[in-house]
Amino acid sequence: MTHQPQIQIPATYMRGGTSKGVFFKLTDLPEYAQQPGSKRDALLLRVIGSPDPYGKHTDGMGGATSSTSKTVILSASERDGYDVDYLFGQVAIDKPFVDWSGNCGNLTAAVGAFAITNGLVDPSRVPENGIAEIRIWQVNIQKAIIAHVPMTDGNVQETGDFELDGVTFPAAEVKIEFLDPADSEKALFPTGNLVDTLNVPEFGSIEATMINAGIPTIFVNAEDIGYTGTELQDDINADAVALAKFESLRAHGAVRMGLINDVGEAVSRQHTPKIAFVAPPRSYSASSGKDIAAEDIDVLVRAMSMGKLHHAMMGTAAVAIGTAASIKGTLVNQAAGGKDRESVVFGHPSGTLKVGAKATKQGAQWEVEKAIMSRSARVLMHGFVHIPQE
Incomplete structure (x- = not known):
């Protein structure tokens, strides 16, 4: 019986905050997965190794926890005033399901670095040394985020002495601003009550x-x-x-x-x-x-x-x-x-x-x-x- 060989897709495995996930440039995905739908979901499920009835993600890149079964798709933003569009997919562990209903705030910390390194940001907006302010459009929730990414000698600085509880080793600090973080289509308190x-x-x-x-x-x-x-x-x-x-x-x-x-x-x-x-x-x-x-x-x-x-x-x-x-x-x-x-x-x-x-x-x-x-x-x-x- 003849079987087709595997395909390979450029990807980066990154930690952001207390989460980690598989990051893709939209244009690096197979053409059939560059649009939302069941084929894209099936690809991401296979990358992570879901659904896994054993709950281990042994045959994929996932870590069998909500913090480590994550995927990110990034592209140069088509919106005026933004550098990168950020789409987040939370992959279920034991079900054939990718949830696109929300953002991952932890992985947001890695979006700016990936965007710079992968040429998604206009070089004129990235200083040789100092802080690059990367303007992120969060596609899932239609919100703006600013990531303050440290730069040293033209490269993203990842090492540092900033300690974050839940992460074993220190690294460079990335300040994140979530602008107007309430759902603009809904009231901050959807019932109208504080309690x-x-x-x-x-x-x-x-x-x-x-x-x-x-x-x-x-x-x-x-x-x-x-x-x-x-x-x-x-x-x-x-x-x-x-x-x-x-x-x-x-x-x-x-x-x-x-x-x-x-x-x-x-x-x-x-x-x-x-x-x-x-x-x-x-x-x-x-x-x-x-x-x-x-x-x-x-x-x-x-x-x-x-x-x-x-x-x-x-x-x-x-x-x-x-x-x-x-x-x-x-x-x-x-x-x-x-x-x-x-x-x-x-x-x-x-x-x-x-x-x-x-x-x-x-x-x-x-x-x-x-x-x-x-x-x-x-x-x-x-x-x-x-x-x-x-």
């Missing part, structure tokens, strides 16, 4: 703050669902019953936010919304063994991603945290002490993170100018990925 009551069969009636900033996110109080806010991954991810309860909470919240019409539709929208639970500061030991003191943080936050507790914090969820913390009356702001603030330091399973955001009320609606955080990024491998022919 709502959600009725979820597994939890009963609980309070929730539902917000469209960075990524649609549902915040609940840790105490209301039986947690302290100091949990690490194994405390939740090894509990199948708990995971099912979180998914039910996510589905009911998605309906309330107007993202889906029925809880049954949540299975085809795994990437959004996110579920996060918050609590006032208390000391705990991070997953690395690092001691986090209560006085060094403003609030505790734990977040679910693709059905599991995230090992650190999604960048887009951090935008939602910073935005909600800046608005008095939300559950996040209440857990952080209930005062006016333009930045917040939150504790997550791997350590701490500071994010800044400023929200203002225009009439009856809240608006957010931008949210800012620092991440790091670097190339892990560059070359070709190989997959069987279509």
Whole structure:
């Protein structure tokens, strides 16, 4: 029996923030995958190694976690005032499904570096030394992002002494600005309320703050669902019953936010919304063994991603945290002490993170100018990925 040889596609494997993924130039993809659709999805699934009933991604580039089953497609922007168009695909691990409904804030930190290195940015906009301000159009959510990429002797600087909890080694700092991070087609608070009551069969009636900033996110109080806010991954991810309860909470919240019409539709929208639970500061030991003191943080936050507790914090969820913390009356702001603030330091399973955001009320609606955080990024491998022919 004759079999076709594999095809090879130029690709770069990059870490951005606490995530990593496979990056492609749009024009390097096979012609049939340069347009959205089932053929592109099938290609990306094969690259990552999904669906994998063993949950290991042994036969692909994925890492069998929500943080490592990611793909990025970049192209020179066709929009005036932008350098690069950034499209993100979250690949499911155990299902033949690529979710295009949201952004990855962590991998955003790597977009500018890839764009510069791969000739997607006008050289006149990139200094020999200093900071290149790369203007990114995030295609999934139709939003602008500015990445501040350090340059040394004409090359992207990847090494440095910036430490990011959840990442083992230090690297160069990349400041990210998420401009107008709220969904422009939806209200910042889709129900019109800072706090709502959600009725979820597994939890009963609980309070929730539902917000469209960075990524649609549902915040609940840790105490209301039986947690302290100091949990690490194994405390939740090894509990199948708990995971099912979180998914039910996510589905009911998605309906309330107007993202889906029925809880049954949540299975085809795994990437959004996110579920996060918050609590006032208390000391705990991070997953690395690092001691986090209560006085060094403003609030505790734990977040679910693709059905599991995230090992650190999604960048887009951090935008939602910073935005909600800046608005008095939300559950996040209440857990952080209930005062006016333009930045917040939150504790997550791997350590701490500071994010800044400023929200203002225009009439009856809240608006957010931008949210800012620092991440790091670097190339892990560059070359070709190989997959069987279509």
